[in-house]
Amino acid sequence: MESLKNKIVFITGASSGIGKSTAYAFAKNGSNIIITARRKNLIVEIADDIKKKYGVNVLPIQLDVRNKDEVIETIKSLPKEWENIDILINNAGLAKGLNKFYEDDPNNWDEMIDTNVKGLLFVTHAILPGMIERGFGHIINIGSIAGHEAYPKGAVYCATKHAVDAITRSVRMDTIDKNILVSTIDAGLVETNFSNIRFNGDTEKAKAVYKGLKPLTGDDIADAIIFCASRPPHVNIAEITLLAARQASATIVYREE
Numbered sequence: 092m093e094s095l096k097n098k099i100v101f102i103t104g105a106s107s108g109i110g111k112s113t114a115y116a117f118a119k120n121g122s123n124i125i126i127t128a129r130r131k132n133l134i135v136e137i138a139d140d141i142k143k144k145y146g147v148n149v150l151p152i153q154l155d156v157r158n159k160d161e162v163i164e165t166i167k168s169l170p171k172e173w174e175n176i177d178i179l180i181n182n183a184g185l186a187k188g189l190n191k192f193y194e195d196d197p198n199n200w201d202e203m204i205d206t207n208v209k210g211l212l213f214v215t216h217a218i219l220p221g222m223i224e225r226g227f228g229h230i231i232n233i234g235s236i237a238g239h240e241a242y243p244k245g246a247v248y249c250a251t252k253h254a255v256d257a258i259t260r261s262v263r264m265d266t267i268d269k270n271i272l273v274s275t276i277d278a279g280l281v282e283t284n285f286s287n288i289r290f291n292g293d294t295e296k297a298k299a300v301y302k303g304l305k306p307l308t309g310d311d312i313a314d315a316i317i318f319c320a321s322r323p324p325h326v327n328i329a330e331i332t333l334l335a336a337r338q339a340s341a342t343i344v345y346r347e348e
Contacts, residue, residue: 096121100320101176103156103214104183105271106133108283109233112309113180116317118145125164125173127154128183156183156210173268175225176215178320179218181211181255182233186248186289200247207251211258219262222271229272231319232259233312236279236332242341252277263329272327276318279334279341280306303346304337 100117104110106128114126118141131153138149150173154165184207187199203305215230223226237245238252256275263273286297311333321330337345 094121095317095321097171098122098177098320099175100178100180101127101193101214102180102182103124103127103154103210105137105172106130108285109265109281110180110182111137112313113182114149115141115211116310116313117178117269117320118147118149120317121145121147122178123148123150123173125150125152125169125176127152127156128189129153129155129345156214157205158176159209159213162169162210162213162217166214168236171264174221176221177227178229178231178347179215179222180231180233180316181214183210183214184233184251184255186245186285187291189244189289191222191244192246195247203247203251207248208258211255212284215258215262219271223266223269227270229320230259230262231316232273232275234259234275234277236285236334236341238275238277239332240341245268245341259330263327274328275330276315277332278307278312279329279338280304280344281309281312283309303348304335304344305331306335 095117100122102110102114102124105114105126114124114137117124126138126149128134133152138151141149152165155161185203188195211232231306232255234255235252237249238256241249259273259275280301282301286300287294290296315333317330319331322328
């Protein structure tokens, strides 16, 4: 294993779910972390808790990845001791709505495309030049099995995650001579705040997504991320796909009554 101690890790969407679990996982391994999200109060609380538990340095930053100028300014104005980002976790993402395409709300499309695709592009484009200049970096994108297959009522969300897959592959090619590692973690059913957001806070609908099976957790995904990030320098884990034990694909799930 490559030590993660004292590495600087930049995590988007760190206020809950996979992002939050990932922040704790890196801190446990001795990394210093920059955690970003739109909800400042939550990441400040998380930062305080991580510092108490693990004694690492944590920098909480309010950031909306959809805002290109805000992303550029945030990266440009990092304190000197935080500038040398070793690992970027592009985690911020969401799904909105689950409707047949012709019945869908186009306003949801903007939010998904702006967060899942453009946000990932803005953050990566702002951080990657510094990695290239220093001669090392690891970008880990949080994709989805929706980036490998389409499913009914998910046209735009699936399209955004297909885009994440394509961006991951292309950036890996573009940086092949720069000692930059590029990975993607693609999961199936993970019980986080994801479904609550998709169904606009309808908790009953959200719970039904995971009914009758044990889904993955944010901690499960964080374990995979740590595995990717801690391989020896000559190893790049290009892609990890994780499914719940009773899930075979995006649409085939065995549920016990």
